Every structure is written in C-alpha cells, then in structure tokens.
Amino acid sequence: MGGVQGTLKNGGNIQTPHYFLANTGVREQNFSTAIGYRKTDIGVEVFYSQFHTNLGIFSGAHIGSTTDLLEVIQKGEPFIRSDFYRNIEKPNQQINHHLLKIKAFYLLKGNRINLTIGRQFNRRAEYDLHRTTNANQPALLFRLTTHTADLIFEHKPVAKKISGQIGLSSLYQYNFNDGRPLIPDFEQTNMGLFAIERWLHQRWEIEAGLRYDWRKMDIFRFVGNVLNPTEKRFRNASGTLGAVYHAHEMLTFRLNIGSAWRPPNMSELYSKGVHHGAAAYEEGSDALQPEVALNTISSIEYAHPRFRAELGFYYNAIQNFIYLKPQNEPILTIRGAFPYFKYVQTQATFTGLDLDTEWEMIPQKLIHTQKLSYLRGYDIGTDNFLVLIPANRIDNGLSWQFGKVFLWDDVRLSIHHLWVDKQRRTPPNSDFMPSPSAYHLWSIKIAGQLKTLHLQWSIEGQNLLNTAYRDYLNRFRYYALEQGRNLSLRIRYQL
Numbered sequence: 400m401g402g403v404q405g406t407l408k409n410g411g412n413i414q415t416p417h418y419f420l421a422n423t424g425v426r427e428q429n430f431s432t433a434i435g436y437r438k439t440d441i442g443v444e445v446f447y448s449q450f451h452t453n454l455g456i457f458s459g460a461h462i463g464s465t466t467d468l469l470e471v472i473q474k475g476e477p478f479i480r481s482d483f484y485r486n487i488e489k490p491n492q493q494i495n496h497h498l499l500k501i502k503a504f505y506l507l508k509g510n511r512i513n514l515t516i517g518r519q520f521n522r523r524a525e526y527d528l529h530r531t532t533n534a535n536q537p538a539l540l541f542r543l544t545t546h547t548a549d550l551i552f553e554h555k556p557v558a559k560k561i562s563g564q565i566g567l568s569s570l571y572q573y574n575f576n577d578g579r580p581l582i583p584d585f586e587q588t589n590m591g592l593f594a595i596e597r598w599l600h601q602r603w604e605i606e607a608g609l610r611y612d613w614r615k616m617d618i619f620r621f622v623g624n625v626l627n628p629t630e631k632r633f634r635n636a637s638g639t640l641g642a643v644y645h646a647h648e649m650l651t652f653r654l655n656i657g658s659a660w661r662p663p664n665m666s667e668l669y670s671k672g673v674h675h676g677a678a679a680y681e682e683g684s685d686a687l688q689p690e691v692a693l694n695t696i697s698s699i700e701y702a703h704p705r706f707r708a709e710l711g712f713y714y715n716a717i718q719n720f721i722y723l724k725p726q727n728e729p730i731l732t733i734r735g736a737f738p739y740f741k742y743v744q745t746q747a748t749f750t751g752l753d754l755d756t757e758w759e760m761i762p763q764k765l766i767h768t769q770k771l772s773y774l775r776g777y778d779i780g781t782d783n784f785l786v787l788i789p790a791n792r793i794d795n796g797l798s799w800q801f802g803k804v805f806l807w808d809d810v811r812l813s814i815h816h817l818w819v820d821k822q823r824r825t826p827p828n829s830d831f832m833p834s835p836s837a838y839h840l841w842s843i844k845i846a847g848q849l850k851t852l853h854l855q856w857s858i859e860g861q862n863l864l865n866t867a868y869r870d871y872l873n874r875f876r877y878y879a880l881e882q883g884r885n886l887s888l889r890i891r892y893q894l
Contacts, residue, residue: 404893405430411485412455415880416867421481422455422488440506450496455487460678460878461528465729468736472832472877475869490675493537495522509555519545525578525675527734539675540577545570563596574665581672582665582683583620589613604643611636614662618669633662633689651700659694663687667721667742673734677874680730680737681723687744692717705759712752720747725786725830738831738877745780763800770794775824786829790822790837790871810847816840822871832877838868855891860884 408427412419431448459477462468471478500517520543527538551566570589576582593610611634618629639657646652663683670683698711723740730739751774758767771793776785798813822834841864846857865884869876 402893403430403432409485412481412483413882414483416865416883417880418477419481419483420477420879421458421479422491423457424455424485424487426453426487427451441504443501443503446498446500446502448496448498450494450498452492452494453487454492454494454676456490456492456675457678457875457878458488458490458528460875461490461735462737463735465731465736468729468738472738475832475880477879489526490528491526492676493524493526496520511553513549513551513553515547515549517545517547519543519547521545527675536578538578539581541574542576543572543574545572560600561596561598563594565592565594567592579672580621581674582669583618585619585665586617587665588615602645604645606639606641606643608639608657609636610638612660616665618665620669629685631668631685635660635662635689635691649702651702653696653698653700655694655696657694659692660689661692662689663721663742670742673732673737678737678878679874680732680739681742682740683742687721687742688719690717690719690721705762706757708754708756710752710754713749715749717747717749719744722747722785722787729831738874745778745785747785748777748779750775750777766798766800768794768796768798778826781826783826784824786825787872788822788824790834791820793818804847806849807847808850810845812845813843815842815844817842819868819870834871835869835876838866839864840866840868853893855893857889858887859889860886 406427406429408425410425412421413423414420428451429448431446433444433446435444436442437444457477458481459471459479462471462478467478497520498517499519500515502513502515504514505512521541523541523543524537525539547568547570549566549568551564553564554562556562568589568591570587572587572589573585574582575584589612591610591612593608595606595608598605614633616631616633618631620627620629637658637660639655641653641655641657644652666681666683667687668683668685670681672680674681692715694713694715696711696713698709700709701707721742721744724743726739726741728739729736751772753773754769754771756767756769759765760767772789773791774789776788777783778785794815794817796813796815798811801810801812802808804810817840819838819840821837825834840862842859842861843863844857844859846855848855862882862884867880867883870881873881
C-alpha cells in the first residue's frame, strides 16, 4: 500500500473589509508520500513529508517609534496602505520542514508491540526589514532537529476484562542559531515511562494510568562574548483515573480526574527579542518552574440514531501557570517599536463547558450541528481574571446532502454561522488595546466528487458579509482588522 499527495498555494496581499494588508502574500509547496507492508502479524509503514513556505509579514506591524505605535493601536488602523500584489518583500519568513516517520507493529502470542521512530528537521529563516548589511542573509536562522522514538507493549486481555499497555517515549532535540539571538543554542533530552490499564465490567469502564517524565536541557548562552553553558533538569510523576458508565444504550456518563505536568520550554525560559511572526517583543525568564495541574473533566453523552449531544464540564487548577503577559508600555528596539510581552507564572484555574449536538432533521438529507464553548480563566495570585483567554463562542451549521447531481457524486451544501462574544473577563488596563467587540461570521461551502476520475472539489466562501472584526487572540489586532470576504476553490486528484 502507498500514496503520494502534494499541494501548491500562491496568495497575494490579504484584504480586510476596508483595506489591503501590505506584504502578506504566501508561497507554499507541500509534498508527502507513504508506503507500507502489512500481514496478519506484522506491519511496517514509512511516511515522508516536505513542507516549504515563504510568508510575508505585515509591513504595517513594523513601526519606527513608540509614539507612532501607540497612535496605530489607538486608531486601530495601519499607517501603511497598499494595493493588491503578490510580491513578498521584507520582513518575511522562509520555512522548510522535513519529516520522516517509520511505524511498525508485531503480534506476539496475542500481545502487540508498536514501534514509532521519527526525525524532523525545521529550518526557519527570518529576513529583517531594517537590516542594512548582508541584506541577502537572514537576520535570524533557526535549525531545529528532533529525533523521537516510542515503544509500546499492548498486552492481551486478562480474564477478558482487563486490557492495557506500557510504553516508553523519548525525544532528543538540538537547535543552532545564526544571526541575532532570540533563543540560545540548546540540546534537549526527554524520557517518559507510562502504563495504562482498562477494566470492563457490564456497564462500567474504569481506566487508570501512571507516567513518569524526565527532561534534561543543555543551554549554550553567551554572556557578553563569553560562552556560559547551563544545564537544567526537570522530573515529575503524573496519573489519571477515569470512569465510564453506560446507563443506557443511548446515555453515557464519563468522569476523569488526573494530574498533568509541563516544564517550561526554551522560548519561555530564554527568549529575548522580536518575534516577527507575532509582531511583538518577547522576553522569557530562566526562573520559571514547571506547571503542575489537577484536572477534572466530566461529560454526559446522548446518542440517538438521529440526534446526538454531548455536554462536557471541566475544572483545571494549575500551579505555576505560564503565560505571556502584556507589559505597561511598548519597547523600542533597533528594529522598531513593538508591543512588549513577558513570560510570567501564577496560580490559575480554568472552568468551562462544551456542548456539541448533531441533529439529522431530515434522514440522510438535512443535518444541523452546533458547538458551544464557554471558558473562564482566573488568576488566583492577583485575584483577577487572566488576560488573553479565548472568548465564548457558538458555531451553528446546516448541511444538505444532494447525493448525485448530473455527473457529480456526494454533492453537499453547508452553511455555518459563528458568533464570538466580546471577552469581558479581563483585568483592567492589562493589554495594549481593549478586547474587541463581539462579531458574527457567515460561511458557505459546496463540495462533491467525480468517483470515476478520483476527483474531489469544493467551493467555499468565508466571512460572506465582509464583516469588520478583530480576533482577541491574534496580536496583529493591534494593527489591523482580520481578513474580509474570502472565496476559495479546491480541487484534489487522488492517484
């Protein structure tokens, strides 16, 4: 078995409802292939993908003084106006990503052994608008290589009721930089050992798991012109306990309580400089400690042949929660003025609910879907809300299945409406710009296929009413509106 697929993308400047965003074009070429061999008791699959993209970075986000930056933020309009063009100028990013992954399994006396190994190489070059010397060389070049290996042993059921697995996961990663430093060169080694067991009895399912993780980081940082290598080690154990009760063939209850652990990553510890992709200046702290969380998740699921609904509740208490905090004032650098963010820690709680429904209003013809999300993030340390937490939202969709239309098979039409509320739960004066107003977005999509030619197609329109809005989690909202009406045609040919 095997397959090959690829995509090409060539885009020009993004258009908002009122203006174009200068230098926001994109060039993208993706390629992937897979080949495999499988028998009853053994199987191997090899997957390779290559991703290349050249991204223009909005020119209006690079401003020469803090006075001009504050004026842009206050007005909400960019200084730089543009027409439509496809050329990608500086600042821009060129990214090359290669992934090679090999998966294999072997059945041994009713047990299953799974092995997955992989290698990723990511090269990201950033070209600066203000670089005057060696203009053809990137101002910053990352070369990140990651090796992973996972070995899992799934034992055969015990007494036809207990099944489970034990596993070992590992990662070795190293990064080299050229140009101005944003994060230092580093090597990182991760090891994780885990075990999960599941017990089935009549209407009950009980699952328990334990995991132990260890991480070692070697950081090669310069203090002045002197190399000052540093080593950091983190380790922690975590666990989970969950239960599922099938009260009825259509009604299921779930409850899960578990602990989680996440050490700070390299950007959170040591970043110090302009993050072009976010048009912001970010600063880490090497005093950050690992996050430790206690998570509680419960849900109720109702599944009828024509109606399905799942209501989930969660409460997460996180010690040493790490997040990017906007500072009081922007910062002026030799590359311009930028909003200034620092990685900080606090004691935080996250409370929320999700509701997903699917209603087959007319059998095999008309389907309604709904997704509702509510989230409340609170900073116990300051007795106030957290900044930059997603706003509440509801997504409704209607889909009509036409079936065969002339030569086309599986023709379907769908209409979606997304409502995103204003994020009102924010600390006062905690951001460079107030949270944006609520907004409504409409989209439509028609799709089908020609089975005889292995051809699939779709036509999609997003933000049909050309609504002017800003996304609270997008830091480019300081400079400009989000993308306006967008129409796209996709054609896929499967060999």
